[in-house]
Amino acid sequence: MTVLTNRKKNNKTFVDYVKEVLAYIGIYSVLLIFAFVILYPVIWIVGSSFTKGSSLATASAIPRNPSLSNYIRLFEETKYKQWYLNTLTIAVINMAVSVVLTGTMGYVFARLKFAGKKFGLLSILILQMFPSFMGMIAIYVLFLNFGLLDQPLALVLIYATGQIPYNTWLVKGYLKNVPISLDEAAYIDGATKYQTFKRIILPLMSPILTFVAVTQFMAPWFDFILPSFLISSDEKKTLAVGLYELINGQANNNFTMFAAGSVIVAAPVALLYLFLQKYLVEGLSAGANKG
C-alpha cells in the first residue's frame, strides 16, 4: 500500500490532492462518529453513578452536584460486597479449571491420533450448539441430588464444561501453526507424550491459553441464567443476578445505584480487556486462521 501512495506523491495532480483530503475527512468523520456513539453511553452511566437522587429522570452524563451517595448506598443497603466476592471467586477458579481442561483437550485433538477422533470433534461441535440452559431442569435435579444447589462454586462445573467445545476448536486451530516436527523430534529423543506436552507444547500454547483464561475469567460476570436458576439465597448471589434484581421492575427508583454497581463491575474488567488486547487479538485470529 505504501509503495502505491509514494508513487502517487511524486506527480500529484489537483484531483489527487482533493481525493486525498476527502479521504482524510471521510476516515476521521467515521472514527469520530463511532467514538461518540461508543463513548456517550459510557460517560452517561459513569455520570449517572455520581448523580444525587436515585431515579432515572435525574441521571445525566455530567451531574450538577456530583456525590458518592450511590456508592455508599450500594454497600450499605445491598449485599454488593458479598456478590462481588462470590463472582470473583467463581471467576478465578473457573479460569484455572478451564485452562487445564481446554489445554489438555486442545492438545489431544490437535496432536494425537486415536480412534474416535473425528466423531469426538463433531460431537463436541454439536454439543456447543445446544444452549446450556435448555438442560437446566436436568442440571437443577442433578445439583439437587448431589447437594450442589445454592453453592456458587458448583457453577464452575457448568461454566468450565460449557466452554470445552468452542475453546478446544480454538486451541486446535492454534496448534496447527506449531510444526509437528517439534513433537517428532522430542519422541525421537525418547520423550514420552506427557513430557512432550509439558516441556514443548505447553510453553508454546501460552498466548492461546491466555485468551482462554481471560474469556473464562469474564464469563461469570456476564452470566445471568445459571445463577438465577441455581442460587436462591441473597448472600450467595453473583453480581449479574444481584444487579439485575436491583433495577428489575423498579428501574426508575434504583437506577443511579445500579449505575454505581455497574461501574464497579465494568471498570476493572474493561481495564483487564484493554490491557490484554494484544493477546486477545492474537488468540482470536489464531483460532480463525486455520479454522
Place this chain on the structure above:
Amino acid sequence: MKTDTNNLDKKSYSIWQKLFGKRMTKSGMLSIFIMGAGQLRNKQKGKALCFFLIQLVYVLIEILTSSLVSGGLPNQPKAWGYGFFRKGLWGFFTLGETTGGRFRDNSPVLMIEGLIVILLLGILIFFWIINIRDANQIAIEYEKSGQIKSSKEYFKHVFETSFAYVVSAPSLVLLLLISIMPILFAFFTAFTNYDAYHNPPADLIDWVGFGNFMKVIQLPGWRTTFIGVAVWTLVWAVIATFTTFFGGLFLALVVNNHRVRFKKIWRTILILPWAIPGMVSLLVFKNFFNQTYGPLNRMLGMNIPWLNNPTLAKFTLIAVNFWLGVPYFMMLMTGILTSFDKTIYEAARVDGANKNQIFWHVTFPILLSQVMPLLIMSFAGNFNNFGAVFFLTNGSPRNIAYEYAGHTDILITWIYKMTKDFKMYNMASIMSILIFLLIGGISTWNFMHTDAFKED
C-alpha cells in the same frame, strides 16, 4: 425393486460386519454371553481378564446396590430387590408409580437416574461389541495362520492411544454429565406431560408420546406463536451476524488505513463495548432508550417509543447488538488482516488490479474462508442470544396473538419464559429440540465442509 432390497440387505450386512467382525466364530459366540470368554478360547488370558472385569464391575454394582444384599437404594421399598441399573431402567420407563407417602416417586429424578443408567449401559454395550469383534477377528486370523498374537502386543497398541483417552477423561466425564445428560433429559421431556398442572413430586409425570408435537402443529395459538417467533429469530440472527461482521470489517479497514494516526487510541476506544460486560451495557441501554425518562428522548426533545413500538423495538435491538458485537469482529479482522501474506497483493497489482478489485477479489474471499467457522458460531450465538433480548426488551412489547411470547421474543427467550415463569417444561423442550435440529444441522453441514475438519 428387487435390486433395491438386495442393496439394502448388503448395506445392513456390512454394518453388522463392521460392528461384530467378518463372521461369527465360536470364540465370538462365547464372547456374546460372557465378555472375555472368546478371548480365553483364543488363549489370550490378559485380554480375557480385562473384558471379564468390565462385565464384573457392572454385575457387582447391580448386585451390591440391590436391597436383597445391602440396605438397598434410598427412597425405594425394600421388597423390590432392584439394584442401581434395574431401578434406573424401571424409573425411566414408568416415571414412577407411587404418589405421596415415604416412598413417593419423583418423576424427573427417576428420569435423570434412568438416563445416567442408560449412558452407563451404552458404554457397556460399546465394550461388549468390541469384545465380540475382537474375539471373532483373532479366531479368524488363527484359523488362517495358525498363529496367535499375545495380549501383550494388543495392549501395546491400546497403550499407544490411551494417553489421549486418559488426558481427556475428566473433560469427557464432565461433558457426559453436564452437557449430554441434560440434552437427553430436555429431549425426552418433550414426550411427557411435565407442565404447570403436573408438579412433581406431588404429581407423577407420564409419557404422552407425540401429543405435544401435535399441539404445536394443530392448536392455532401455539402454531402462530411458533412460526412468528421462529421467523423473527432467523431474521434477527441473520441481520445481527451480517451487520456486526461487515461493521467490524469496515472499522478494521478504516483504522488500519495509513492515513489514521494514533491507531492504538482509536482501537482502544472502539473495542470498549466488548470490554464492558454485555449484561451491564444492555441494561444501561434499556434505560437509555426509556421513552419517558431516558436521556435519548430528553436530548432529542421527542417522545419516540424506542422499545414500546413492535417494529421500532426490533430496530433498536439490532442497533444495540451492533454496538455490542462490532468490536469482536473488528478485533478478529484486524488480527487476520495483519497476518496476511503480502505477496498476494503484489501479484494482484502486477496483474493490473486496482485497490477495489484487490479487496473484493483477493482479500475478501481469503478472509471469508478463514472466518467462516467463527461466522457460523456467531450465527448460532445470535440465534440463541438470550442476553440481548432478555435484558434489553424482555420480549416486549406484548403480542396478544402469542402464547407466552412478545413481539421481540426469540425462541430462546420464549423457552426461558415458558420454563421459568409458566412451567411449560414439555413445550419448552419441543422448542429446544427444534432449535437444536436447525442450528446443529446448519452448523454440522457447514463444518463438514471446512478444511479444518477434512484434515482430521
